[in-house]
Amino acid sequence: MKEFQKTYNLYNGVKIPKVGFGTWQIKSGDEAYNSVLTALKNGYKHIDTALAYGNEKSVGRAIRDSKIKREEIFVTTKLPAEIKTYQEAEIAFIESINNLGLDYIDLYLIHAPWPWSEIGKDCSNGNVQVYKVLEKYYKLGKIKAIGVSNFSPNDIENIIKNNKIKPMVNQIDYFIGFSHEDTIKYCKENDIFIEAYSPLGTGYLLSNADIKKIADKYNVSSAQLALRYLLQKGVAPLPKSTHEERIIQNTQLDFEIKEADMHYLESIKNDPRKWG
Numbered sequence: 001m002k003e004f005q006k007t008y009n010l011y012n013g014v015k016i017p018k019v020g021f022g023t024w025q026i027k028s029g030d031e032a033y034n035s036v037l038t039a040l041k042n043g044y045k046h047i048d049t050a051l052a053y054g055n056e057k058s059v060g061r062a063i064r065d066s067k068i069k070r071e072e073i074f075v076t077t078k079l080p081a082e083i084k085t086y087q088e089a090e091i092a093f094i095e096s097i098n099n100l101g102l103d104y105i106d107l108y109l110i111h112a113p114w115p116w117s118e119i120g121k122d123c124s125n126g127n128v129q130v131y132k133v134l135e136k137y138y139k140l141g142k143i144k145a146i147g148v149s150n151f152s153p154n155d156i157e158n159i160i161k162n163n164k165i166k167p168m169v170n171q172i173d174y175f176i177g178f179s180h181e182d183t184i185k186y187c188k189e190n191d192i193f194i195e196a197y198s199p200l201g202t203g204y205l206l207s208n209a210d211i212k213k214i215a216d217k218y219n220v221s222s223a224q225l226a227l228r229y230l231l232q233k234g235v236a237p238l239p240k241s242t243h244e245e246r247i248i249q250n251t252q253l254d255f256e257i258k259e260a261d262m263h264y265l266e267s268i269k270n271d272p273r274k275w276g
Contacts, residue, residue, distance in 0.1 A: 004019035004250075004251045005019075005045060006018050010145050012168055016046065016106075017236070018236055019227065019231070019238075020046035020076070020236055021036065021044045022048045022240035024240060026053070026240060030058075031058075033062045033065075035240075035241070036058070037066060040066040042244070046073075047059060047063065047073065049100075050080075051099070056099035057100075057101075070102070075100065075107070076107040078108070078109045078110070079092050079109065079111055081112035084126025086132060086133055093134075093137060097142065104144060107145045107169060108138075108147075109169065110127060110131065113150060124155075124158045127155065127159060131159050145169065146165065147171070148170050148171075149170065149172070149197075151167075151170050156186070156187075156190070160190075168192065169194075169195055170183065170195070175198060177268040193235075193236070194236075195238060196230050199226055199239055205222055205223070208222065210264075214261050214265060217261070223239070223250060224250070224255075225257070227253055
């Protein structure tokens with residue numbers, strides 16, 4: 001079995017494939033359908049979407065048309081960040097599962113602790129209320145694992161203190177040169193698994209000379225190096241592409257980055273969002 005198809009174990013025993021296929025900014029319709037179908041055809045078993053992406057129907061159709069057994073595909077979707085009431089969260093979950101056309105969701109996440117238009121807003125009570133919906137459908141077997149996305153340690157503590165089931169996953173932006181060190185440390189200490197979205201730094205890593213220098217040593221692309229780096233950090237990267245060549249390339253991760261090179265990559269501290 002190739003490295004990207006191997007799995008990690010969540011604390012509740014659910015197995016999550018090591019590399020997921022992300023669908024953020026992939027348009028609904030043929031683009032999303034063909035991209036997901038191509039990914040599945042090339043061995044991906046982990047598909048990540050969200051109600052906010054607007055492409056769940058296309059993703060679900062591709063999953064069904066792939067003819068791969070449902071239990072062999074790990075599907076993630078997310079509750080929109082701006083929804084912070086129990087009733088609205090329940091409506092949104094039902095909408096997502098109907099959009100996807102599936103009997104259950106493998107992983108369901110709160111997309112963010114605050115609305116994207118109000119980053120940093122205190123929505124502590126709202127997060128507790130919507131997380132109760134995740135717990136409800138988890139207990140009913142409609143969700144196999146529940147968690148959060150973009151949550152800080154304080155945001156997660158609020159969930160743990162006021163709800164019954166500890167989040168199993170925290171999905172965060174994580175790539176060479178940028179990591180939420182406090183969040184990662186907290187999650188590891190609390191057995192909360194980390195997924196890495198934007199594992200290529202929304203493309204900036206591909207033109208970074210320091211990363212290319214190390215990639216050339218291993219005769220791999222900068223993208224492959226960046227993904228392998230995250231695997232060696234014990235997290236699940238979620239690369240996305242609409243091009244079959246890159247979709248395939250992102251699965252070719254059966255090489256080992258030496259310890260000295262890992263330390264070198266860890267020393268890179270360029271965060272592109274601080275530029276300009």
